[in-house]
Amino acid sequence: MNIQDFDPAALSPGEKAKLNFHVLRLPSGLHLDYTALVARGARAGKTIVVIAGVHGDEYEGPLTILKVFEQLDPDQMQGTFIGIPVVNPPAFDAGTRPSPIDGQNLARIFPGRPDGTISERIAHALLEYLFPHADLLLDHHSGGVQFDIPLTCGYYLLEGEIGRVSKEAARAFGAEVLWGSPLNKGRTISEAVRHKQVPSIYTETTGAGGVLPADLEAYIRGTLNVMKYLGILPGAPEGSEPEIVLESSDPNRDFDSAINCTASGLLETMVRLKARVNRGDLIARIYDLSGNVLEEIHADQPGVVLGLRRFARVFSGELIALVE
Ligand SMILES: [Zn+2]
Known part of the structure; x- marks a missing residue:
């Protein structure tokens, strides 16, 4: 199946499946494919798209997606979970933040291009064919091999419904740091908001090249909390109040600055x-x-x-x- 044809509605209500689909062909002729972990609830509801591995040296998110999918019971769900553990396979294989193929940072080149570099084509495929399925996009990151970051959930400060849902979902995640920023450019989630009007949040945590058990636990709990917030899972989010609440006024104030x-x-x-x-x-x-x-x-x-x-x-x- 090609990514253009990806449709979670192909699953029956109450079904869980691992769907392989083709994204693009590398210059060598090798195929770049994704496995989407999809759980379609017995009852209709919202859809969450959870991605990780935009940067190839961040491992908490990929493991979280595997573990959350494993424990989901579609009979208890009202809505759909779509998880892609690693959306940047070349960077994952190399264990690096940017792609080893074109040197680009996938989180800075959205919306991408259908005829661009490999990273630009990945960005374009995600934006056009995956994100439109989402009522909310959750993009897991971390400090990668070189940095250490506190457990953070970030969102964009926006007027209207997208801003409200993004902020509430970020708070529901239950991170130590809740960080609102003005909409910036080129990011995975900024362009999901700008081009597809999808409320979007991101997470950060330790990184340092590994997966600490406490971080994994917090990411799993946070992802389930966001699903509860959306009504996909029963119950109320169980996140604690943030220790630090930040609202930046400068859109360029982030890890790049x-x-x-x-x-x-x-x-x-x-x-x-x-x-x-x-x-x-x-x-x-x-x-x-x-x-x-x-x-x-x-x-x-x-x-x-x-x-x-x-x-x-x-x-x-x-x-x-x-x-x-
Ligand atoms: Zn990252």
Whole structure:
């Protein structure tokens, strides 16, 4: 089956299935395929599309989707779950954030192009053929191999129904940090909102190259909470109140605009995640291997530490911390 023909309504009510479908052909002739994990409730209702693996070095989301699908009972569901554990297979195979084929960051090139690079074609296929099935899109990320991020659920600050549903769904997830931002461009979820009017949220958590049991548990519980919020699963969301609630006014204030280093060397971080810092507070030092401090990195504004570099060999220009 081609992704153009993907239709969860092909399942009978109360059916669960793993559907393989073809997305595109690589220059080598190899096929790039997805397996969609679909559970169609016995009763009609809303549809949630849950994706992960936009970045190939983030593993909490893929495992969450496998585990949530495993435990869903369609007889108890009113609506449909569609999960795709890894939407960027080339990056997953390489274990890297960008695609090893074209070097592109899939989360910056939406809406993509049908005749573009491999990453642009993946973006286009997701946007045109998968996201329109969704009443809500949940996009799981994490700190990847190099970063550490607190359990966060993010959404866009928008007027109207899309904004209301996105914010309520993000709150229902039950993360430590609830982060609303103005609509930006090129992101998976920004273009789902802009082009398909699909309320969309994303998550972040530790990363650091693995899957911590507590993170997996929080992602599974959060995904089920969002399904409860949508009425797909019975019961009320069981998320706790967020510790930190942020509403940014600058659409460019995200991990792309975090504090970068200018030196290359060995990193020591001096703060913990979620710490409140003032502008100018010392966040990290970079040393050379004879012990000289090459650079001191300070908070660029007052706020909360929402991301920290963990991989301690750093190169000039790399991201060290996000204070928001
Ligand atoms: Zn990511």
